[in-house]
Amino acid sequence: MRIGFFDSGIGGISVLNEAIKHFPTEDFLYYADKRNVPYGTKTKDEVNKHLQNAVEDILKEEVKALVIACNSATSISINELRAIYNIPIIEMESAAKPAIKLSSSMDKRVLVFATDLTLKELKYRKLITMLDKHSIVDSLPLPELVELCENLNFNWDELSTYFRAKLERFDLNQYGTIVLGCTHFPYYKPILKELLPSHIQLIDGSKGTIERLSILLKEKSLLSNNGTNNISFQCSSGDKKYIIKMENALNILQNGLNTLKRKYLK
Numbered sequence: 001m002r003i004g005f006f007d008s009g010i011g012g013i014s015v016l017n018e019a020i021k022h023f024p025t026e027d028f029l030y031y032a033d034k035r036n037v038p039y040g041t042k043t044k045d046e047v048n049k050h051l052q053n054a055v056e057d058i059l060k061e062e063v064k065a066l067v068i069a070c071n072s073a074t075s076i077s078i079n080e081l082r083a084i085y086n087i088p089i090i091e092m093e094s095a096a097k098p099a100i101k102l103s104s105s106m107d108k109r110v111l112v113f114a115t116d117l118t119l120k121e122l123k124y125r126k127l128i129t130m131l132d133k134h135s136i137v138d139s140l141p142l143p144e145l146v147e148l149c150e151n152l153n154f155n156w157d158e159l160s161t162y163f164r165a166k167l168e169r170f171d172l173n174q175y176g177t178i179v180l181g182c183t184h185f186p187y188y189k190p191i192l193k194e195l196l197p198s199h200i201q202l203i204d205g206s207k208g209t210i211e212r213l214s215i216l217l218k219e220k221s222l223l224s225n226n227g228t229n230n231i232s233f234q235c236s237s238g239d240k241k242y243i244i245k246m247e248n249a250l251n252i253l254q255n256g257l258n259t260l261k262r263k264y265l266k
């Protein structure tokens, strides 16, 4: 049986990409709620409703576990989903913990990029209150970046102007790590690496999430050894063009910085 991945759009493909590397003998179903993306600017009730509809759709297919590859949906709905559905549901890790550890060791601060919704939610605030003993964590909502990503916009000039304006009020020398707390953001790692001071490390939650998935599949004896990394892309709107966009998005992530630069950035 396949492993299911959910996101509002193409963001969760950054998590799927990590899973592909980790599980060479598994197959995957990736589902995007294209009809309702973005989630990060919606209300809690709206996200809960859309997510449950999407999960119902996904469960019409056979999946043995479901990764909610979306930080916004994780912060709003993970407990409700686990209470309703009887399959292993893996939440998106926030990456705040390793970032705080690393920044502390450098005597520097942490900056968290995420959607408005994630940053406002109790789940995130509770986690930061618990972990941020020395008040070194700051946050910055970047909702526009979800839209840029959904449009596969990798225009160098546009993006560098955008990031420079957003980061203007921060003294970046004070920061040791930036958390990419939305699964749409890792697409912009190559650009951020060029724009930010070189000592800043970019951390996202995909590795931690896939490690957690791996532990869970092992515990439940659900690992496959006869899959071939087959990926089936689906979306709530059934839009064929969007399926092609999802395949392109995976290519962009897998082709790395050089191809990205040649094709999209300059």
Ligand code: DGL
Pocket (backbone or CB within 6 Å): 007, 008, 009, 011, 012, 037, 038, 039, 040, 041, 069, 070, 071, 072, 073, 115, 118, 146, 181, 182, 183, 184
């Ligand atoms: N990729 C998502 C996240 O991790 C959702 C972004 C959105 O739909 O606004 O938060």
